[in-house]
Amino acid sequence: MPYDPSAFPPFAVTVDLVVLTVRRHALCALAVRRGEPPFQGRWALPGGFVRADEDLTTAAARELAEETGLHAHDPAGSVVPNAAHLEQLATYGDPKRDPRMRVVSVAHLALAPDLPAPRAGGDARSVRWAPVEELLDQETGYGRDGEQAVPLAFDHARILADGVERARSKIEYSSLATAFCPQEFTVGELRRVYEAVWGVALDPRNFHRKVTGTPGFLVPTGGTTTRQGGRPAQLFRAGGATLLNPPMLRPEA
Amino acid sequence: MPYDPSAFPPFAVTVDLVVLTVRRHALCALAVRRGEPPFQGRWALPGGFVRADEDLTTAAARELAEETGLHAHDPAGSVVPNAAHLEQLATYGDPKRDPRMRVVSVAHLALAPDLPAPRAGGDARSVRWAPVEELLDQETGYGRDGEQAVPLAFDHARILADGVERARSKIEYSSLATAFCPQEFTVGELRRVYEAVWGVALDPRNFHRKVTGTPGFLVPTGGTTTRQGGRPAQLFRAGGATLLNPPMLRPEA
């Protein structure tokens, strides 16, 4: 081995979070405003340093709770209300990605239902849900309103784009879309999740046939709701199945 | 922000490599024997420290070249003979994964054709291609021969298992299986790659129909070969398509 173990270069290790939800028929990500240089005043993904005795997943779950109050959905754990799906996304370590020092960031992806107030520990104006389209359009200079027509800090646009792409592809072959829904939801609400994440319109009849016909995907709870207007719809919970086989097909292939 | 940027905990960052190939109809991974504690004498995945000014992908490509002589296939680059596919796999950062210090390892996955001699810079007995089944069976105590019936060092069994799972699922919906083949190959050779990676038998007729019917997957070179015995087979190169739609279906779902 041609290296000296006592002379390894020191790194800072952080976790950054791509927290996605569906609000008002649009896929939104959590953004925080930076209060200090570099990129002061710019929007960024939430994140922070990994502590000395902390696992990466633990650090991500801690940051998620600090920023949103959401608890990570423990894969083997108990049923927590408002639990979010949390998984590792990818790691970004370009030597110049942080001008201050060498920082390696382990990005994580979190999917959460649309919660009332996404508020953070600090002041309310420093954190918000922003449509991902808007956050990513900033990269190409086409922001909506003047104030936010600024790219995300660091390489966070790239990280966000990777997270969105992961979510888009993963709801194809897994039941992960239910992570965007409340505990009980209707087929129509689930369909609107797919439509918002993929940015397409789906046929309600074929979608209904597909999701109700996939064993283990949806479990009827017996109740109905009319919160979407129209004819009352059956309520469902997410079933035990995590992999969809055959998958949902994204149109416009 | 509740942290002091000048007081972040220091980490060592390494890259570990899951290098896979298909040899003698079996999926094999590159393993190196550790020459020093901890886990001295045990088999481990190749890897090493990321240098101070080095990108993660660059570090992985450097380690790959050092251990195997393989060059990473530059996605936008020139045609390099014996180029391997290289992609980031996942990052492992359990505080106790290395007893010496806090090490975060960014694992990468490399897929390479079956090359004549996989030898490393050091002595030949310290590096080998081992069937992944054998390396992972060690975890449960069912090793083949006495000498190697020992688990991999660190958490490398977990990393290897994750890499194998990534490869198994990725050849379903991408043309990545061609990374296991030489520049020119036959449909039968490609089928044996799928059979080795998935550990199943595929119908040669349906497989042939599927791969030759997918636009952009295979490009005939005009030549034929009889190196597999039997009737001469057409030779193909990998086409430009990277995503297979609809995907190859893994039996026994």
Added chain:
DNA sequence: GATCATAGTCGTCTGCCTGACGATAAACAG
């Protein structure tokens, strides 16, 4: 050289799934 074993290649048939879309049902708004 005839025969056999081995691989490769082309077709056929059937069942399942999907996309397109008609029709009905059950609520609410005017």
Added chain:
DNA sequence: CTGTTTATCGTCAGGCAGACGACTATGATC
């Protein structure tokens, strides 16, 4: 009561995959 909205059930045609028969072209063996 009528129109609007959403949910849900059905029908039909096309495409693709699995099962499998048939034929082809080489090398090996007697």
